[in-house]
Amino acid sequence: MAYDEELADRLRxxxxxxxxxxEQRMxxxxxxxxxxxxxxxxxxxxxxxxxxxxxxxxxxVDEPLVGRFVMRGRAMDGWLxxxxxxxxxxxxxxRWATLGVTYARSLPAKRS
Structure with missing residues (x-):
């Protein structure tokens, strides 16, 4: 399934x-x-x-319609x-985008 372009535009x-x-495809x-x-x-x-x-x-994850991201069979804390x-x-x-941005800003910037 391709990502929802309308949702991506709303985020943008x-x-x-x-x-x-x-922006990066991942x-x-x-x-x-x-x-x-x-x-x-x-x-x-x-x-x-x-x-x-x-x-x-x-x-x-107690909120409706929210769950942990699962990678390789493992539920990941910090990823929803x-x-x-x-x-x-x-x-x-x-609201959700702000939670992600706030956490990303708390991390050291990565070098390009």
Whole structure:
């Protein structure tokens, strides 16, 4: 499945003023990076792939339509899948994108 281009455009609009923002295809989707660190992506499996503080994972996965990202059979703390239905409007999408951007900004920038 290709990533949702409409969702990617919505993310692009919300994140357009972020300094250090770049886009990169990864995980079968389109990721938005801050300082080289992934913040949020329009996932190739649908919805969002989101990077957050691992300490916040448990509280966030209690929300409807949110789960841990599973890689190679392992559920990952600090990585979330957010179903498209959880971001039906700009305020909800902005809320999730802001969580990802905030965490990405807390990490050391990667060298190019």
């Amino acid at each position: 609009e919300i994140l357009s003023q972020e300094r250090g923002l770049t 995980f079968g989707g389109l990721a938005f990076l801050i300082g080289g660190n992934m913040a949020v992506a329009a996932s190739g499996q649908g919805g969002l792939l989101l990077r957050v503080d691992p300490a916040d994972t448990e509280a966030l 899948r957010v179903d498209t239905a959880a971001v039906p409007n700009e305020p909800e999408l902005r």
